[in-house]
Amino acid sequence: MSAHGTPIPMTAERSGPLKGQAHVPGDKSISHRSLILGAMAVGETRVSGLLEGQDVLDTATAMRAFGAEVTDHGAGVWTVNGVGVGGFSEPGNVIDCGNSGTGVRLLMGAMATSPIVATFTGDTSLNKRPMARVTDPLALFGTQAFGRSGGRLPMTILGATDPVPVRYTVPVPSAQVKSAVLLAGLNAPGETVVIEREATRDHSERMLAGFGAEISTEVTDEGRVITLKGRPELKPQTIVVPRDPSSAAFPVCAALIVEGSDVLVPNIGLNPTRAGLFTTLQEMGADLVFENLREEGGEPVADLRARFSPDLKGIEVPPDRAASMIDEYPVLSVVAANAQGRTVMRGVKELRVKESDRIDAMASGLRLNGVTVEDGPDWWIVEGRGQGEVPGGAQVQSHLDHRIAMSFLILGMASKRPVSVDDGSPIATSFPIFEPLMEALGAHIKRDEA
Template sequence: MSGHGPTVPMTSHPSGPLSGTADVPGDKSISHRALILGAMAVGETRITGLLEGQDVLDTAKAMQAFGADIDRLGEGAWRVHGVGVGGFGEPGQVIDCGNSGTGVRLIMGAMATSPIAVTFSGDASLNTRPMARVTDPLSLFGARAVGRAGGRLPMTLVGAEHPVPVRYTVPVPSAQVKSAVLLAGLNAPGQTVVIEAEATRDHTERMLAGFGAEITVADSAEGRVITLTGQPDLKPQTIAVPRDPSSAAFPVCAALIVPGSNILVPGIGLNPTRAGLFETLREMGADLTYENMREEGGEPVADLRARYSPGMTGVAVPPARAASMIDEYPILSVVAANATGRTIMRGVKELRVKESDRIEAMASGLRANGVAVEDGPDWWIVTGMGAGGVPGGGLTHSHLDHRIAMSFLCLGMAAQAPVRIDDAGPIMTSFPIFEPLMAGIGAELDRTGT
């Protein structure tokens, strides 16, 4: 079973040229944060372009359970009437975060400095993921967590009755951990300081400033130092959510490997802490251009033009780039399989603890389709077979992971034989219009038994 419904087997067939415009949904990371900070502001926040995938809808339900008044006004248009910093009430039920690691970790941070007890759970995938990386720093504020062995959900988090500000150095690059600490710091007196050796996506910092929080970012010998002054009165905002670069990755990468393709993906957020994939693709020789560059809602945005690129070659992706493209390594490996030479990806141990073990899931699935892969604890290498060289024909397993499912469906569009996946159901969590969008630009997908 998928996390939110029946199993959906799907087959991706070799495709003719992909063409047209691919209007991908709103950014998932920004959508989560807009709902949470809207719930922590005093007054009414209006949001347009919100991603209405299951992950984000679960966060909206959680904010309602804490006392925020939330209404859907139309497609992607939402109203959030917040309760203010420190105003969360204790929910009367378990907070089910479905498949969303981002959702559960950010919500934990937001409530950790309020004197309430909250029990969190999720689907089969989320309940295997480690939460100690968030609950450990939240305990420094005075919060207490009780969960299953290994710090896994279901888990009850008891917020601090008398929170104290903290100074915390993030041990591994993680925007989720950083953001959880910053959200907890909102209801702690004084200054909370977060230090990260490698910059991660900075949507939380940008949005906190937009809501009126006193926050500064400075580079130092220790790394990137973020200082937040606690207990502000957050002011409601009007937020236009840019389109999600992680979702754009799939039609973009499919176009690069399917002969004759030429597509436009408009309005994509190009925050420099999120754009590592596109930089890597261009280094590989991809015909990928930015058109109509602009700024929307404090975020850099552009229209992406992607054309078939048969001459791509493998590269060694700098480990320092991992934080800016951690969710895009699965689809990058699909492009790498269609390039010439080896693509080397190192410093990516975070992939082992995502919705699935993404290194193992992609390595086994690529091998099932005739591609040579080497892998280790925090690295993997894909040996490319050149344009049109992937045999395909394999059955792959999505492991309840939306990005694994979408990546192998893209592989099938350029392979010599169809690629089957056991379950496309998890795609609904982040990209609910993936199937009709891809079909609209020429992909041939069908729902078939395995």
């Protein structure tokens, strides 16, 4: 059974040309951070274009529990009246983060250096995910964590009473871990330093600077060294959230593999730490054009046009690109299945500990639909069958993972036979308008009787 309620089996069948504009939701990463940093500022932060998926709504609820005043004004416009750095109050109840690994890890960091106690839980999927990657560095500040075996939720965090600054090298590329440490460093004295050997998405650094934190980044022999001066007074901001490139990946990839398609996705965030998928698709021969390049809220933005690309070729994706497209590998594998030749993806062990084991979930589902896949601990290879030559016809498990569910529905739009997922309900966590948006473009998606 779905942790989101009654399972919603869904099926996508071969589509005619996809045409029109795809107004995808606001960026999830920026939406989470705007609510959290707004709550840590003094005064009113105004956010427009907020992603109103369940993951972000759960973060909004959490910020209210920590004492901030969070108001939904409709049409994606929200305000946050913050309590200042170190001003969180102790929640009266357990904080339920639903399906959101990003939300829970950032929240743990934000409260870790305040002298309060908070207990976090989530849905069945989130409660299986490891939290030690965050709680271990937070312990260096003086924070204590008590959870289930393997460092899993539900988990109680005892914030540090007398936090100390930290110098921490992130062992595995992870924007969530980096961001949690930086958020904890806000209420620690002195300078907190985070070192990452491979650059990950830098929304936290950009937004911290925008809110007035003293933060700097330097590239050294150690890697990317980020230094944050603790205990600033963050200033409220007006934030326009660009549209989410991870959500845009689905209509874009569908357009590339469905014959005759021409889709425009307006106002897409093109932060270089997030845009690896689009670079990879272009290397495969995708017809992608960036129009109206501009900057909004400190983030590069463009309108992205994707057209049917019948001559896609398999490539070897550079491992050092993984951090900039880690969430997009599932739908990339769908494009790879419709390309000619092998697509090799290495350095992606992070996929093993996402909402599901995404390598296993995609490999198993692709095999059921007639695609040859090899996989190992941190790699997988998809043997392309060529445009429109994927047999399809199978039902696959979504494993309570929104990106797995959407990826296989995209596969069905270009396969010979329909492709089904056992439960599409998790899609609401990140892309609540996925079905009507894709159907408006011309896709055929139906909900099946459970």
